[in-house]
Amino acid sequence: MSASTPPSAPDPAVVSSMLDVRRVSVRFGEQAVLRDLTLSVPRGETLVIIGESGCGKTVLLKSLIGLVKPTQGVVSFCGRPLAGLTDRELTAARTRYGFVFQNAALFDSLSVAENVAFPLIEHRRATREAAYQAAIERLHEVGLPTSVMTKKPAQLSGGMRKRVGLARALVMEPEVLLYDEPTTGLDPIMSDVINELILRTREGRKGVTSVVVTHDMHSARKLADRIIMLYPVSRLLRGEPQIVYDGPPEGIDASNDQRVTQFVRGEARDRLEELSLSVAAD
Ligand SMILES: Nc1ncnc2c1ncn2[C@@H]1O[C@H](COP(=O)(O)OP(=O)(O)OP(=O)(O)O)[C@@H](O)[C@H]1O
Structure with missing residues (x-):
């Protein structure tokens, strides 16, 4: 940023993206949930966030709309940092989002x-x-x-x-649609109805940007332009990035990262031992 740029002006580097997450960390007390995450969502993209239960998907989704405030880092909407908005501006910005809650929240x-x-x-x-x-x-x-x-x-x-x-x-x-586990708890057919509605919603509204949190790989493959997979901070080594996959849905099966293939195939492997469970002997 040049010396003449006012500090409140949007950062030109993030204006082209609808949502921008720069070096964001979120902690709840001693627990680190997001660690140094950087991510941009261009206008019109459907980004799907996957990852095992508790890895921070919902916390990331909520931080995109200012419902969770990062401990460090900056979340921007249309180039404007959410933390720099007054309450009134934040309320106005939120009317440009649609949030589909996990439990519908009616x-x-x-x-x-x-x-x-x-x-x-x-x-x-x-x-x-x-x-x-x-x-x-x-x-x-x-x-x-x-x-x-x-x-x-x-x-x-x-x-x-x-x-x-x-x-x-x-x-x-809305210009941005955030979906938190839109198909959880539904039978496979109703899940697919919801997936189709999400796709139609997007087709009928050119330019709408969508972020979908799910554990359901069928939904992820069907909906995503791009998938990111988060890994729990508690199981990362020092300095390892929390995003362990970032790419198109068709590339995820070819990932060389065992953490990604384990998730995509739904294999418990070492997680059983970590959870102090035992595999029943034949
Ligand atoms: N407001 C909060 N206060 C304290 N801890 C929180 C809060 N919100 C989330 N957490 C913790 O942050 C971690 C990540 O939660 P989050 O809901 O983002 O997980 P998730 O990946 O969406 O999981 P799931 O797929 O099971 O919904 C969890 O350990 C959760 O207990």
Whole structure:
């Protein structure tokens, strides 16, 4: 940065990426969850983050929207560091994201239509009529019939709740979609329905940037332009990068890194011993 560049100005090196993570570490007390991560997501890319349970995928996803604050390093959105935004600017930036939570995170006391319309009424000051009309369109987009509009989330199946969560994320027409385990807990067919909806969402909105956290390799291969695999900090050697794969889905099977092939093939190997479990003798 030149001497004449104001410190609050966007860094030209990160403006071309929609999301930029520079040397980010996150600790919770003694536990290091993310260590010195650097990563850029260009506009329009679908990035899939894989890795074993507890390796920090959700923490990374939340740090992209400022829900987790890095202990060190900088997360930028459209070239602007999130940490430099006022509360008001951060709230405004978040309306440009859609977050599809693992458990859908719907309001139990509101109907399906009220849940989906809520962000428009809250953040865009839309009239009830306009917000409901937009909600109905988004619910139809994710294949939910008009008859579910008046139901409460508890009256829906898990797959339906996930689709309501997706409709709610879409109603603000976000530029960035963040998905946390969108298919977890669903049967294989409903999982594939959700994958197809994510693909269609992207096709119908040119330029939307998506980040998907999953352990499901079928989803990862189907959705990703690019996959990164995180490894738990607790099992890294000093100085080893936490991202152990970064490339196209078709390249992951050819990785020479045993940690990657073990994950992709779903092999427990040494992890059983580490977890003090024993393999049953034949
Ligand atoms: N707010 C928090 N306070 C303390 N520890 C946290 C917090 N959020 C996450 N962690 C810890 O950080 C680690 C990584 O959690 P994270 O949810 O990112 O894992 P993950 O890779 O998404 O796992 P999973 O696939 O099981 O959802 C875990 O050990 C978790 O307990």
